[in-house]
Amino acid sequence: NAGVTQTPKFQVLKTGQSMTLQCAQDMNHEYMSWYRQDPGMGLRLIHYSVGAGITDQGEVPNGYNVSRSTTEDFPLRLLSAAPSQTSVYFCASSGRKETQYFGPGTRLLVL
Amino acid sequence: AQTVTQSQPEMSVQEAETVTLSCTYDTSESDYYLFWYKQPPSRQMILVIRQEAYKQQNATENRFSVNFQKAAKSFSLKISDSQLGDAAMYFCAYSTLFHNTGTASKLTFGTGTRLQVTL
Numbered sequence: 001n002a003g004v005t006q007t008p009k010f011q012v013l014k015t016g017q018s019m020t021l022q023c024a025q026d027m028n029h030e031y032m033s034w035y036r037q038d039p040g041m042g043l044r045l046i047h048y049s050v051g052a053g054i055t056d057q058g059e060v061p062n063g064y065n066v067s068r069s070t071t072e073d074f075p076l077r078l079l080s081a082a083p084s085q086t087s088v089y090f091c092a093s094s095g096r097k098e099t100q101y102f103g104p105g106t107r108l109l110v111l
Numbered sequence: 112a113q114t115v116t117q118s119q120p121e122m123s124v125q126e127a128e129t130v131t132l133s134c135t136y137d138t139s140e141s142d143y144y145l146f147w148y149k150q151p152p153s154r155q156m157i158l159v160i161r162q163e164a165y166k167q168q169n170a171t172e173n174r175f176s177v178n179f180q181k182a183a184k185s186f187s188l189k190i191s192d193s194q195l196g197d198a199a200m201y202f203c204a205y206s207t208l209f210h211n212t213g214t215a216s217k218l219t220f221g222t223g224t225r226l227q228v229t230l
Contacts, residue, residue, distance in 0.1 A: 043156075
C-alpha cells in the first residue's frame with residue numbers, strides 16, 4: 001500500500017491563480033480531511049469528508065473548495081490564491097475507529 | 112469548541128534520559144481519542160501513540176508512554192531512553208467520534224513542543 005499520497009510536493013503560485021492539490025489513499029478509508037500548518041501553529045482543519053459525495057467545512061474553510069467523487073480521492077481547490085494561503089497542506093485519511101494517517105504534505109507559496 | 116494546549120514550546124533532553132511533554136485539553140464530551148504525533152524535519156506527521164478516553168489504562172508503545180488523567184484533562188507523553196532520532200516537533204491532538212459511524216472525527220491540535228536531544 002502507498003498509504004496517503006499528495007501531489008505536488010511544492011508549488012509556487014501568483015496571487016489570483018487557481019490550482020488543485022491532489023490527495024489519494026489506497027486503504028479504502030471512509031474519512032478524509034485537509035489541514036493546513038502555519039509557523040508556530042498546529043494543524044488546522046480546512047474541509048473533511050465522511051464518504052464519497054459527502055463533504056463538510058472545518059475550522060478554516062474560506063478560500064478552499066473540495067469534492068469527493070470516489071472513496072480514493074479528495075482534491076483541494078484554491079479558486080483564487082492569496083498570500084494568506086501560503087502554508088503547508090496535509091491530507092489525512094482514516095477508517096472506522098482508526099487513527100488518521102497523514103500524507104507527506106504540499107508546500108504552497110503564494111506570491 | 113475543543114481546545115488543546117501545549118505549554119512547553121521547547122524541551123531539551125540528554126540522550127538516554129527521560130523527558131515528559133505536557134498537554135491539556137478542554138472538552139465537554141465523555142468519549143474521545145487523544146493522540147501524540149511526531150513531526151521530524153521531513154514534515155511527515157507520524158503517529159506516536161493513541162489513547163481512547165474510555166480506557167483507564169495508560170497507552171504504551173515501546174519507549175513511549177502516556178499519563179492520561181481524564182478528570183484533570185491532562186495527557187502527557189513520556190519518552191524513555193531518549194535517542195537522537197526522537198528530536199522533532201511533537202503535537203498533541205484530540206478528536207471526538209462521529210456518533211453515527213464511530214469513525215474518529217476531526218482532529219484539534221496543540222501548537223507543538225520542539226524536542227531537542229543532546230549528546
